[in-house]
Amino acid sequence: MPSTYEKLQSLQKxxxxxxxxxxxxxxxxxxxxxxxxxxxxxxxxFESGGHEPTPVxxxxxxxxxxxxxxxxxxxxxxxxxxxxxxxxxSMPPGSILEQHGxxxxxxxxxxxxxxxxxxxxxxxxxxxxxxxxxxxxxAGLLSLPKAPKAITVMxxxxxxxxxxxxxxxxxxxxxLNLRKIVALLRDxxxxxxxxLCTPPPCDGTxxxxxxxxxxxxxxxxxxxxxxxxxxxxxxxKEGGLHFNGEGNQAMYRIVREELEAIGLEPDELPMHxxxxxxxxxxxxxxxxxx
Numbered sequence: 001m002p003s004t005y006e007k008l009q010s011l012q013k014x015x016x017x018x019x020x021x022x023x024x025x026x027x028x029x030x031x032x033x034x035x036x037x038x039x040x041x042x043x044x045x046f047e048s049g050g051h052e053p054t055p056v057x058x059x060x061x062x063x064x065x066x067x068x069x070x071x072x073x074x075x076x077x078x079x080x081x082x083x084x085x086x087x088x089x090s091m092p093p094g095s096i097l098e099q100h101g102x103x104x105x106x107x108x109x110x111x112x113x114x115x116x117x118x119x120x121x122x123x124x125x126x127x128x129x130x131x132x133x134x135x136x137x138x139a140g141l142l143s144l145p146k147a148p149k150a151i152t153v154m155x156x157x158x159x160x161x162x163x164x165x166x167x168x169x170x171x172x173x174x175x176l177n178l179r180k181i182v183a184l185l186r187d188x189x190x191x192x193x194x195x196l197c198t199p200p201p202c203d204g205t206x207x208x209x210x211x212x213x214x215x216x217x218x219x220x221x222x223x224x225x226x227x228x229x230x231x232x233x234x235x236x237k238e239g240g241l242h243f244n245g246e247g248n249q250a251m252y253r254i255v256r257e258e259l260e261a262i263g264l265e266p267d268e269l270p271m272h273x274x275x276x277x278x279x280x281x282x283x284x285x286x287x288x289x290x
Contacts, residue, residue: 008035015039019046068147069272071119072112072259073192074105075133075142075181076154079200081124082242083251100244104251111256117269121145129159129169130177137184148192149264151185152255153178156199157241193262195255200247 002010012035019039020026023046030037030045037045074080083105102110109120123142125133133155136142155178159169169177182194243251259265 012037016042019043023047025050069119070117070147070149071121071145072108072264073121073145073148073151074108074123074154075151075185076124076197077128077158078124078126079157079242079251080105080122080152080154081126083124083248084122085248100242101248104243104248104255107248107252108255108259111266112269115266115269116271116273117266118149118264119145121148127158127167128155129167130155130174130181131159131169134177134181134184137181144188148189150193150195150259150262151189152195152197153181153185154197154199155181160199195258197251197255200243200251 016030016034019042020028025046028046028050030042034042034045074083083103085101085103086106087101105120105122105124112118112120121144123144125136133142156174158167159174159177160171161168163170178196182196185192185194
């Protein structure tokens with residue numbers, strides 16, 4: 001039985017023979033290093049009389065839409081960071097955390113991954129406040145992607161700690177920091193929708209009250225380049241701070257609904273690259289080789 005390499009050699013020889021007949025070039029024989037050339041390159045070789053043309057440099061980089069897959073960017077603290085959890089069980093040895101998944105960003109990655117429409121980029125930083133995120137954002141230290149369709153921002157769980165805690169950020173400063181973060185993101189990504197997520201309450205509605213007092217923002221409708229607010233009043237917490245499994249499901253549902261409201265339904269977005277069934281493989285079709 002012939003090997004895969006031998007099958008490929010046979011397929012390419014058949015293609016070369018067909019091109020020789022088409023271009024009436026029986027006196028031209030491609031060099032041994034032509035193995036692996038596609039049909040277009042072989043055609044250039046025959047059309048040039050046996051000399052493969054040197055590609056002409058355009059001097060410009062490919063347009064963003066030609067090489068960059070769009071994404072959903074999730075910025076936050078540990079509540080975003082731990083959204084990548086996959087299921088129940090302990091974390092790696094030495095960790096004080098347990099997994100309560102699947103996490104909300106993992107669920108979003110599943111939905112947009114299976115539809116091949118958006119990458120979900122998790123930029124959660126455990127223990128960070130708006131002050132630190134703002135500083136890193138200004139300094140370009142967050143390793144941000146190039147083409148987000150939407151951005152979730154969920155910060156405040158660390159800011160709202162007691163005033164005696166070094167992490168504490170006063171409500172007025174917290175609100176100002178959020179506005180600056182949103183302004184920077186909108187300046188960098190003018191076509192993306194920023195989805196502000198209120199910090200989930202860990203003791204009654206204290207965090208939600210803190211957020212409302214600090215920002216005094218209201219949802220202003222959908223549309224790209226705007227901010228929307230998703231209140232997390234139904235989230236369920238583990239240990240008074242991080243999501244348990246039910247909390248992750250609640251967060252996922254709310255964010256998914258908000259994304260759908262601005263036209264980012266996974267199944268309605270363009271698929272990144274064609275589906276396999278729509279790709280025409282002319283060489284394989286001619287030979288009948290699967």
